[in-house]
Amino acid sequence: MANHMVIVELAGGEIDDSAFELAQAARAAGGDSVAAVVLGKDVAGHAEALADTFDAVHVFDDAQLEVFDGEVAAALLVPFIERTAPALVLLPHTNNGMDLAPALAVKLGRSLLTDLIAIESAENEITAVRTMYGGKAHARVKAKPNDKGHVLTLRPGSFTAAESPGAGGSVQAEVVPAGLGAGRRYVESVTPDAGDVDITQAEILVAVGRGIEEKENLEIIDSLAEVLGATVACSRPVVDKNWLPKSRQIGTSGLSVKPKIYIAVGISGSFQHMGGVKGGAYIIAINKDPAAPIFGVADVGIVGDLFDIVPILEEKIDEAKG
Amino acid sequence: MDIIVCVKRVPDTAELEVEIDRSGTGIEERDLAYGINEWDNFAIEAALALKEEHGGKVTAVTIGGEDDEEVLRRALAMGADEALHLMDSAFDGSDAQGIATILHKAISARPFDLVLTGAVSSDRSSGQVGGMLAAMLGIPQVVLATDLKIENGKAVVAHEVEGGLERVVELDLPAMVSVQTGLNEPRYVSIRGIRKVSSMEIPVQGAGDLGLDAVAVGEAGAMVTVEELFLPPKGEGAEMLEGDDEEMVEQLVAKLREQGGL
Numbered sequence: 182m183a184n185h186m187v188i189v190e191l192a193g194g195e196i197d198d199s200a201f202e203l204a205q206a207a208r209a210a211g212g213d214s215v216a217a218v219v220l221g222k223d224v225a226g227h228a229e230a231l232a233d234t235f236d237a238v239h240v241f242d243d244a245q246l247e248v249f250d251g252e253v254a255a256a257l258l259v260p261f262i263e264r265t266a267p268a269l270v271l272l273p274h275t276n277n278g279m280d281l282a283p284a285l286a287v288k289l290g291r292s293l294l295t296d297l298i299a300i301e302s303a304e305n306e307i308t309a310v311r312t313m314y315g316g317k318a319h320a321r322v323k324a325k326p327n328d329k330g331h332v333l334t335l336r337p338g339s340f341t342a343a344e345s346p347g348a349g350g351s352v353q354a355e356v357v358p359a360g361l362g363a364g365r366r367y368v369e370s371v372t373p374d375a376g377d378v379d380i381t382q383a384e385i386l387v388a389v390g391r392g393i394e395e396k397e398n399l400e401i402i403d404s405l406a407e408v409l410g411a412t413v414a415c416s417r418p419v420v421d422k423n424w425l426p427k428s429r430q431i432g433t434s435g436l437s438v439k440p441k442i443y444i445a446v447g448i449s450g451s452f453q454h455m456g457g458v459k460g461g462a463y464i465i466a467i468n469k470d471p472a473a474p475i476f477g478v479a480d481v482g483i484v485g486d487l488f489d490i491v492p493i494l495e496e497k498i499d500e501a502k503g
Numbered sequence: 504m505d506i507i508v509c510v511k512r513v514p515d516t517a518e519l520e521v522e523i524d525r526s527g528t529g530i531e532e533r534d535l536a537y538g539i540n541e542w543d544n545f546a547i548e549a550a551l552a553l554k555e556e557h558g559g560k561v562t563a564v565t566i567g568g569e570d571d572e573e574v575l576r577r578a579l580a581m582g583a584d585e586a587l588h589l590m591d592s593a594f595d596g597s598d599a600q601g602i603a604t605i606l607h608k609a610i611s612a613r614p615f616d617l618v619l620t621g622a623v624s625s626d627r628s629s630g631q632v633g634g635m636l637a638a639m640l641g642i643p644q645v646v647l648a649t650d651l652k653i654e655n656g657k658a659v660v661a662h663e664v665e666g667g668l669e670r671v672v673e674l675d676l677p678a679m680v681s682v683q684t685g686l687n688e689p690r691y692v693s694i695r696g697i698r699k700v701s702s703m704e705i706p707v708q709g710a711g712d713l714g715l716d717a718v719a720v721g722e723a724g725a726m727v728t729v730e731e732l733f734l735p736p737k738g739e740g741a742e743m744l745e746g747d748d749e750e751m752v753e754q755l756v757a758k759l760r761e762q763g764g765l
Contacts, residue, residue: 192665192666193666250672251634251645276662276663276664277664277665279630279634279646279647280645280646282631283599283637283638284637286600286631287600287638287639292600292726293599293631293635294727295629295630296628296629311628311629312735313626313732314521314625315516317521317735318530318732319735320627320730320732320733321729321731321733322729322730323727323728323729324726325725325726325727327726362643363643363675364675365678366673367671367672368672369670369671371669371670372667385764409759409764417684418684420685421685434663434665436667437666441763441764442763449517449518463762463764465758470519472734476741477735477740478740478741479740479741480741481758482740482742482744483744483751484743485748489748490748490751493748497755497756498756501760
């Protein structure tokens with residue numbers, strides 16, 4: 182009998198899909214009983230939907246939990262996990278998940294495996310797969326047997342979501358003590374500027390990444406986009422260098438897009454970036470590294486130097502359009 | 504204000520093909536250029552900017568062998584006041600908890616108001632060390648900082664949340680902040696700058712100096728081990744176009760036409 186626990190992520194006040202992926206992963210990892218923990222303010226309404234999938238739903242509903250705070254969550258959950266002693270505590274590998282998981286592991290004396298894309302076995306020790314070197318290598322990692330249990334974060338989208346099996350789980354409203362998480366206080370939420378162009382509505386996107394090397398080189402991308410009637414977007418490194426505004430950034434820390442055609446130029450294709458490309462786009466990748474992860478998800482690829490390929494592409498498109 | 508910045512030297516694989524080495528648990532390191540972890544470089548810049556505004560001292564810390572000293576020299580050249588090199592064969596094979604344990608011992612022995620590090624390293628990318636270190640030090644923390652200020656004796660930090668949003672939080676000091684790339688523009692380090700700090704002494708400490716039980720860290724203390732590294736399965740993947748540049752582009756234009764892109 183193994184009991185596992187899933188920390189449910191809320192996105193925009195709704196249950197994030199990752200909760201159901203974690204549920205399924207917990208069952209596959211030998212969880213005879215899988216409990217959901219949901220934290221927030223006015224979240225009791227989610228219990229019913231979760232009870233369809235989970236054997237037990239623990240609801241922590243309190244004004245202190247209105248905005249997710251890893252410090253507050255750790256202060257609340259460490260004693261709760263000690264008391265209920267699940268073998269595995271599973272969290273999504275999201276910014277919130279990583280705000281909380283390391284503190285849980287240290288304070289509970291548990292081992293921590295992060296950003297898993299597969300769990301191969303979970304008896305006393307855990308064998309799992311994660312990516313390293315920007316997705317260019319996969320690693321089989323092992324957490325040694327630990328009486329106190331393990332904490333795992335799982336990459337969203339890498340595990341199949343559980344269909345609601347009518348688990349008919351119990352729902353328990355849990356007590357939230359006052360004065361949690363001293364030392365960190367919420368100030369405000371900020372939405373970045375919308376920017377001049379809305380990449381989320383574009384049908385054709387030409388996205389550029391680290392491979393562009395210099396800001397001045399963006400000219401060839403602008404020029405290609407113009408002849409295609411496409412919109413220019415980018416991956417994170419280009420925004421980090423202030424070559425394009427944040428409103429052009431695709432990815433889990435940027436915007437989600439759903440173009441018909443997506444041309445990735447000099448983008449390696451990390452999961453954080455590709456996580457923002459939705460809706461079955463036709464993906465074209467141009468990259469000088471034949472092992473770039475982008476070629477694993479693209480429909481068609483060219484291995485070559487973008488500074489050679491892009492001008493030829495612009496010229497041929499111009500000819501083809503007559 | 505005393506600021507400690509934890510930095511790591513990593514191979515630059517951003518634009519390169521990775522090969523698995525003969526041990527099967529690492530990558531082939533020949534021909535790789537090494538440098539400071541990109542996230543950590545932003546952390547150093549953040550520390551220096553705070554020092555310039557509020558005064559104080561910046562200390563760069565790394566764990567590693569002889570070669571890893573170069574990232575400390577680089578931090579000194581950028582303007583860090585001191586460096587600390589934690590080096591001991593007993594540290595080899597440490598997992599993230601081991602790394603955090605070593606840093607904890609070293610940092611808790613000195614005064615500090617703020618500990619900064621990169622949110623993740625580009626090589627092993629576990630993203631665990633900052634959060635673990637904060638939990639061990641018993642100080643508030645935040646991950647993926649995109650802005651960092653000190654106001655009225657508190658750290659005011661914007662950090663990324665999913666979906667392109669940011670949250671601003673206030674942390675009591677001392678605090679731990681793990682930074683995201685892009686929160687500033689790290690200053691340039693010239694060869695001359697590095698040469699100027701080449702004679703600065705960098706203290707080295709091992710497990711004994713830190714009062715660390717050698718079996719608590721390194722391979723012996725690791726709860727998590729890397730069993731094997733392998734190249735990602737190819738899967739279906741892209742249809743790779745062949746020929747010279749012109750030929751590949753012609754095929755691509757045909758694809759674009761099929762997809763209604765012209």
